[in-house]
Amino acid sequence: MSQIFSPSPKHCAIANNKRYLANLPKHLPFNKKLIYFISSLFTSILCFIFILYFTLRPAKPQFALQQADVYQLVLLAPTNLLNSSIQLTFLSTNPNQRVGIYYDEFQVYAAYRGQQITADTPIPGFYQGHQETNLLTASLVATGMPVAPSFRYEVGRDQVAGRMVLRLKGRGKLRWKVGSWVSGGYRFNVDCVAVMPFGDSNSPSASASSGPLSSRPQGTRCSTDV
Template identity: 60%
Template sequence: MSQVYSKSPKDCASKESFINTDNFKYKKLFCVFSTFFTSLISFILLIWLILHPSKPQFSLKEADIYLLNLSNSHLLNSSIQLTLFSKNPNQKVGIYYDQIQAYAAYKGQQITVDTSIPPFYQGHQESNLLTASLVGTGLPVAPSFAYEVGRDQTAGKLVLNVKVNGKLRWKVGAWVSGRYRFNVNCVAVMAFGPNIPPPLSARQGTLCSTSL
């Protein structure tokens, strides 16, 4: 004779009660963690909205072109020395500059390789002077490059663009933001002519545009 085993309603009720209790604990933990992270994110956003950091300010203090030599095969050798003034305008926000690179451009053409500037921290309303030596060796340029230089020499002035780009982080108290990419464009106008010996110089302290 075969025997059939079945669980009593009491056993089923006990098992269901155990499952319900276990699910309740997980749901409670999930709610606690969700509330915590939501509050934390809301607090960070609130600080961000209250402080709303302003973009860093850059100006070109000095730029000197020591070499701008074009070969017959349209390869350019260049040497440029520059000094930048950097300021953090924020009263309660510091800035970590994690990556900074600079290069020079002429008529939309890059005429030096990217040059790294050492990373640094900039405190509240702090200012720094940044220097860099920009060089290019055998850089290919457009066939019209020599014509553009000759035309500027006749006009008596040369317009140089100094480009700076990199990544920064904001610091508010102990909190540090993620990385934000920034781009800086400085325009230097230099006297240029057949009777002006090198280096060609710009020392007027040009204000640069900054985008984030």
């Protein structure tokens, strides 16, 4: 007489567990190693960046105004349109001993009492090595630039006072270079002040023989924000 064997629920559960374990992917340990490797690599990169930043911490570039000459500053009546011509010379210095600077974009312009009085003039991009100084020049011009109705009054008041204050401003984008590593782009702004003698005898709108308004501040430092 044969005996009929009927498996219990406990036996069925054990059998199902064995089949589940047998069907697990064989590469699971490899995936764990890969995840661990990627996490370690990412952590190492972050640590390297923090160490690099706190060790080097690049100082912002320095700019110094050497000379500014106003050859033309004529307001066309009654339209309040301005024609201007200004020649600018200044120094750019990288104060860092281990960090180079790529200037990808750099534009300069002149402003008078909060009003822009020349168009933006681009300066060609350049690389500045460790503690290197470059002489930069730019011709700032405007033809028919709209200005506020108060412009004529402000110029007349400065002419009576005998001096004119111009602001020479720059804006652009730079990148830091450490060894073969180059950072992303950073925006920067430059602000220089030029004080010029201003009177009837040396007005830029007078005859050419009277000469331009000139400011030679002998290397006055400009403010720089990065």
